[in-house]
Amino acid sequence: MDNPPKKGLSLRYGGRKLMLRSRAKYHLGQVVRHKKHPFRGVVFDVDPEFNNTEEWYRSIPEDSRPRKEQPFYHLLAENEQSYYVAYVSEQNLVADYSGEPVSHPDIPDLFGPFEDGHYPLHFSLN
Incomplete structure (x- = not known):
């Protein structure tokens, strides 16, 4: 029996790096918080691996x-001072089990009302 590839395993083919499998730990509408910095947010998009500029990374x-x-997550984020969009690696996030909604003003554009610790999507994914 074949063993499935491990999370994040990659190989090179024709000079291109290919991800064999990438599974996001967090889902759209889930509330998460940063491990080191005092902010939390709602996941509204996920990149299977880093997809931002080198300038941002450096x-x-x-x-x-x-x-x-x-995986890197796009968050509708909030801290005590403001609301913003954050781009955060999976290794720097943890699930937020506070049961408290996030107050970002753009949430109603993408999600329904907060229920059971997450935000349901307004639309269906293809």
């Missing part, structure tokens, strides 16, 4: 840079 202190070969 702006992170080298000793804190996350691996690129993991």
